[in-house]
Amino acid sequence: MTHRSHHKTGEVTRLHGGAASPPGGPRSRTRRRVLLLNATYEPLSAVTIRRAVVLILRGRADMVHADESGGAFHSAATEVPVPTVIRLRNYVRVPYRATVPMTRAALMHRDRFRCGYCGKPATTIDHVVPRSRGGAHNWENCVACCTSCNHRKADRLLSELGWTLRTRPVAPKGRHWGLIAAVKDIDPAWMQYIDAGAA
Template identity: 50%
Template sequence: MRETLVLNASFEPLSTVTLRRAVVLVLQDKAVVEQAHPGLRIRASAVELPVPQVIRLCRYVRVPFRRQAPWSRRGVLVRDRHRCAYCGRRATTVDHLLPRSRGGADSWLNTVAACSEDNGRKADRTPEQAGMRLISGPFEPTPSQTLLLALGVSGRERLPDWLPVTA
């Protein structure tokens, strides 16, 4: 199952958590289930509750405004949907367009997902020096795009029931 969306007490999306963490928050009365998987329930000796898709915190959590999503290797792989930017096969590593050894930074615009073969073939060179073309270029996702990508929502997939449809 996918991760569970966590809403602030004001219903603004905060993050995603594992199903286990969501259940713990609900059992500790720190959150309530706003939307559950239809027909699925978690049962224990003394408790039974629906499997949460969306939970809402009972107390408001103040979150500092973020203009940029923080960079991470996992974030780059998720952003690029685990597809190699050079050949389109399954990506397992992150490649720096300007290698770190030459001053390249760990940033959204300097990194792409890559398969290990293409990452090794490019080595310590730029794509132009290695004669390799990018199928898809890097971009900097907004914090809200990062949250949707982490949830696995793309234009080609069915939207989760809890996600409002905007026209």
């Protein structure tokens, strides 16, 4: 099945979809992000699909992983599969940002989507020292939390409940965490590169 988009993307003029097209057709697909790796395979940022395809067409980046749905972009002279991960051909130096902004997505990844109190799958974030009792909204005072523990704990201190944390919450370090903090939905294909960046 072939889909055509009337929304031109610079050098890319048409998108041919795979067996199934996501809700909204080809245009919704172009709103997704592509993981951009440095020449050393270090995660750099998440770029638009349009930007990723242009980098490939201009010879500045290579395809590392393509969308498994089988879609492809077409330019006047070539066809490019819909990318999910690309790598720059030339290494670029990136200023190191020591402070990682705390977002819900990044905190959930830091705690591996597990409750900081009981270890069950986490669905929310909890302030170890409640905000109502002077607790800060930062990496050191927030943990991923399951609904049950969140309701039971409410605005009480751990000492009042006799609870202990599974691990001490700390701010994560590494360039890849800036990427995790900035992207809401991370493609599973990215994780091997993000995990490598954490090593």
